[in-house]
Amino acid sequence: MPTVSIVVESKFGNTAKVAEAIAKSLMDSGFGEVKVSRISEADAGSSAQADVILIGSPNHVGGPTRTVKKFMKAMSKSDLSGKSMAFFDTYIGKDIGKAVRKMESDMASRNSRVRIVSPGLSLRVKSMKGPLDEGEIDKADEFVRALSAKIKNP
Numbered sequence: 001m002p003t004v005s006i007v008v009e010s011k012f013g014n015t016a017k018v019a020e021a022i023a024k025s026l027m028d029s030g031f032g033e034v035k036v037s038r039i040s041e042a043d044a045g046s047s048a049q050a051d052v053i054l055i056g057s058p059n060h061v062g063g064p065t066r067t068v069k070k071f072m073k074a075m076s077k078s079d080l081s082g083k084s085m086a087f088f089d090t091y092i093g094k095d096i097g098k099a100v101r102k103m104e105s106d107m108a109s110r111n112s113r114v115r116i117v118s119p120g121l122s123l124r125v126k127s128m129k130g131p132l133d134e135g136e137i138d139k140a141d142e143f144v145r146a147l148s149a150k151i152k153n154p
């Protein structure tokens with residue numbers, strides 16, 4: 001089964017919770033090794049070794065954080081042929097999917113070999129520090145179902 005690397009940035013812990021929910025769901029779906037790393041401890045080159053790479057960011061001013069942007073730039077220099085990538089974010093109010101879409105287009109423009117699996121997952125928080133809105137975390141399972149179907153049947 002494909003190995004998965006999940007790299008997440010999270011200031012208040014909400015996006016990290018989403019990463020854990022995705023990881024659990026992936027393991028329940030029979031994925032091999034699933035590793036979750038905080039971006040501050042992750043290395044772009046090593047994370048790029050996994051078959052499936054997921055990157056999560058809170059929405060900060062309409063897009064991913066600066067740290068995430070830098071990490072993606074570093075990762076885009078790796079050989080990503082045959083790899084799949086998908087993105088997730090957390091947001092407040094009406095910014096659903098905004099950071100996800102920016103991460104998707106940023107990575108697609110930097111590396112033409114990687115396969116971006118879209119749409120990503122975007123979950124709403126109640127306020128700046130969270131928590132996640134009711135029922136939002138449950139969407140992680142559906143995201144993983146769609147992701148694994150797309151990975152198995154490209």
Ligand SMILES: Cc1cc2nc3c(=O)[nH]c(=O)nc-3n(C[C@H](O)[C@H](O)[C@H](O)COP(=O)(O)O)c2cc1C
Pocket residue numbers: 009010011012013014015016058059060061062063090091092093094095125127128129130
């Ligand atoms: C500096 C900063 C800027 C933010 N800008 C936005 C924004 O433009 N749109 C939005 O929906 N949420 C914005 N937020 C709210 C974050 O999305 C929210 O804090 C985040 O989802 C919480 O996730 P975390 O616990 O993983 O940090 C901002 C938060 C911070 C700290």
